[in-house]
Structure formats: structure tokens, C-alpha cells
Amino acid sequence: MFSNTLPFVVPNLDNLAVELIVDILKGADLQTITSIGLTSSRLYHIVKTDRKLWTDARAILDLPLQTGETLATTPTSSILPLALRAVSVQKHLRDPDAKPHFRLLHMGDYETPAWKLLPGGQWMLFTRNHCIWILNIRAQTTTKTSPPIFVAPRLISRCVFQALGNREMCLIVELVRGWPTGQTEMPRIAVLRLRLPLLQSVDDGDSRPQVTGIKFYTLPFDPVFISLRWPLLLMGCPQMRFLIDPGNELNAVLLNCEADTGVGLAALPPEEEVEALSARCDWMSIHLHPTLEKLVIRCQIFHVGGSSGRRILILLADIPTIRHPLPDDSHLVSLTQSPQSLHFTHKHPEARGSSRMPFPLPSRYVPIMEYMTDSGYRMYSLCLDTHTERRDDEELIAFVVMTETWGTRTFFTNYCAADISPHQRNLERTSDNRISMQFVNSAHTEVSKLRIPIPPEVRQHPPNSDWGEVLETDMNQGQIILTVQNHRTGDAHPSRRRFYSHYLLQY
Incomplete structure (x- = not known):
């Protein structure tokens, strides 16, 4: 006797519709997606060929893209191998005692x-x-x-x-x-x-x-800030003067390199921040933010002779429309003769005692920039809160990225982030021949701490005779360029001389 009932099939990822699998994995990290893709041939095919699954991934910005490529131009079939490479690199970077491969760069x-x-x-x-x-x-x-x-x-x-x-x-x-x-x-x-x-x-x-x-x-000035988000090129130059002189403004030029158009920009500090005539504004940085399509400007307000010290401000402004064709001789001085005034849409005063950054960063927050405090021992990550229930003056939120403590001692830490020069501070050599570094990954899903071993050939010198400095980092590829200064005494030069050895570290 045969039953008319169909056999009960336990639902699992391998027999669900492709649309449901993509929806379930929406927002997953690279580790989860790659692990699931390796469990069966069907899931491997889905992970290998479905682009939306990757574009919605939480840590997609950590992909080690090929040279000259962007995520938009990377073929879908190439994303899975890149994701496997990213998982391997991040695994090594999460291990503070991981030993990278050292390569001496012979460049003098x-x-x-x-x-x-x-x-x-x-x-x-x-x-x-x-x-x-x-x-x-x-x-x-x-x-x-x-x-x-x-x-x-x-x-x-x-x-x-x-x-x-x-x-x-x-x-x-x-x-x-x-x-x-x-x-x-x-x-x-x-x-x-x-x-x-x-x-x-x-x-x-x-x-x-x-x-x-x-x-x-x-150019009409020596650019202090250069920001590139093709085809836009932004170059800025601060005028650091007392407000008694009305020229205390930020000057900049914004170019569209494809359309050969440009515009001059000018900005005065927020009036309410510099009410006293003795106040001074120093423009610290200006860059283009591709996701927000905003200009991000950082400045500091000095109250000279007062007791309030200085105040750090981060301002957002709309990117102005670029209409003026560039001169035939590409002489951009004319662009600054009638500049457009920037209108600030958001203002964030640097806060003290902010809450610790939530990792992974929830989707409601859009990362804007990372910056160091005055002391240089603490890094903040500024985000735009897109939650609709927040007040306008609370849209910009700064989270502190905590310094790592090894045991009972806080090591001298070098912070690395997208908008921070990686060599802002030298790296001190510790008693175990290591130097400490901390960074936020591109996707803002975690903060990693490395204890980089000193190269073997440098360890023979006394601990106080050399120091290390991180010159360049590419954490998506797990690469660091490290320079070590050595004080040595030779027969031909009895006095101590400085020598520089440069290493490429690969994790």
C-alpha cells in the first residue's frame, strides 16, 4: 500500500531557493559566506556567481582587490578567491603574535x-x-x-x-x-x-x-591638503591669521579632471565659535567623502590668551556644482578670484569621554573619518548616525577606539586608519623585541592589534640604539613597510651614524 503523502524534507541552505539564501546571508561577513560556499557544490556555485550576495556583505571593503581594479569592475567570479584571501589575511592580523614574512628593500x-x-x-x-x-x-x-x-x-x-x-x-x-x-x-x-x-x-x-x-x-597656492575621488580633485590651503585680519579663511580649488571644469572655494570658521577677536582658526584637513558626497573639514579654534584652550571642530559641507571651464593654459588662479562660499550642514565638536566603538559597526552608522586626540594616545572614529529618531545636533557621533593593553602595561601604540598618516608616531621597541600597532579595518568590523617582531638582523644591536616607524600600510593585503633607524659605530666613522633599513612585511 502506497502513501499519498510526500516525504518530509528538512529545510537547509542546500535546498533553499537562491533568493532565500541570498536574503539569509545579507550582511554576513566574508568568513561566513566563504565557509558556506565550501560546504557543497550547489552553494559554491551560488557564492561564486551571485553578485548581490557579495555587495551586501558586511566586510566587502576588506577585499584585496587587484591592482587598478575597483569593486564595480571586479568580475563576480573573482570575488570568491579574493574573499578567501581576505579571510586568510584577517586571520593573521587578528593574531597579535603572528610572524610576518620579512623582506629587506635594497633602496639605499x-x-x-x-x-x-x-x-x-x-x-x-x-x-x-x-x-x-x-x-x-x-x-x-x-x-x-x-x-x-x-x-x-x-x-x-x-x-x-x-x-x-x-x-x-x-x-x-x-x-x-x-x-x-x-x-x-x-x-x-x-x-x-x-x-x-x-x-x-x-x-x-x-x-x-x-x-x-x-x-x-x-595652482594659486601651495596645497596643504590633496583629496582625490575621481574625477574630482580637491586641493586646499589654509590661511592661518588672527580674526582681526578678515582673511582668516580656507582657500581651495575643486576640479573635475574629466570635464576640465573647476571652481574656487572659500570658507570662514563658524561665527559662533570665534566670537572673540582674539580667537584664531587653523584649518587642519579637508577631503571628499564618496559615500556621503560631502566635503569633510577639520579645524581647531584657538582662544589666544584665554583659559578655554583650543576646540576641535569637524564640519560637513555640500560639494558645490562645478561649472567653470578651465583656462586653456590650465592656470587655476582665476578660479580663486570669485570663489563659492561653503555652507556647513553638520558640525561636530570634539568630545571627551565618548563611548567605545561598537564592533562590528551597525549599519545605521556611516564612517566619516578617524582622528587623533591632542595627546596622540587615543583615536576617535566619527560616524553619521542615520537613525531617524535622533536630533539634528546628534547626527555626528564619535566613538573612541580603545588602546590595547598587554597584561598590566599599555604599550606605545601606532594607530592606522584610512585618513590617518600611518607614521604619526614612532614605534617604541619593547623588551621582547616587538613594536605595537593597532588599526581599524576598512569595513569597520573590528580593530586589530599587532605586535610586530623586530627584524632578526636588527636585534643584535642594543635596544636603545634603534627605533621603528611604519611608513606605509595596506591591511587588505596584509602588507606593512617598516623602517628601522640604527645608530652604529664603524672604524671609518668612529662617531655614531644613523642608518636606515627598510622592510616589507607580509602577513
């Missing part, structure tokens, strides 16, 4: 080496005087055997870059005046378009990055 004993790790984990940028090299990290040697990719007409000060996708990258190069020549030279900026090679390991002429386009712009 430069006191101020200009290194930049390009996204992707394969290339690093090196500048010296007028020249720029892009060196293959995976090559057997990192010496400058190949010709530079760019020789500038002036000395190179700094570089800012952004991946554009399809193996292309934009590189902003600031050019400064050299020795005085008796002539007045205006500051300049170069905008380079780079094409990265398709092959990832071959080290011949055709596999090196190539410059596909160059534009030069003459």
Missing part, C-alpha cells in the same frame, strides 16, 4: 624614503627627486634597474592615487620649487593616468605600468 639609506604601496599587493611606488618608479614587489629585486615611468620638471613632493578600474589608476603628483633661482614660480600639480599590465608575474618591459596621459595645472 635614505633618511626620508618616499614609498607608496599601490592597491593590489604587487606594485609599490618610489619617488626620488624628479623621478617616479613603480617596482614589482614580486620580482626578485626591488632595485631601480628599469627607467622611471615619469620624470617631472620639478622636485616631487608627494603622490596621491586612486584605482579607476580596468587596470587603470590615477596618480596625482605635487611638484615643488627646488633651489631658489631668482624667478617666481607658481606651484604645479600633475595628473597622470596609469595603465597596469595584465600579466602579474613577468618582469619585462611590457609588464611594467605605463603612463597613458599627463595633465599639468598651475
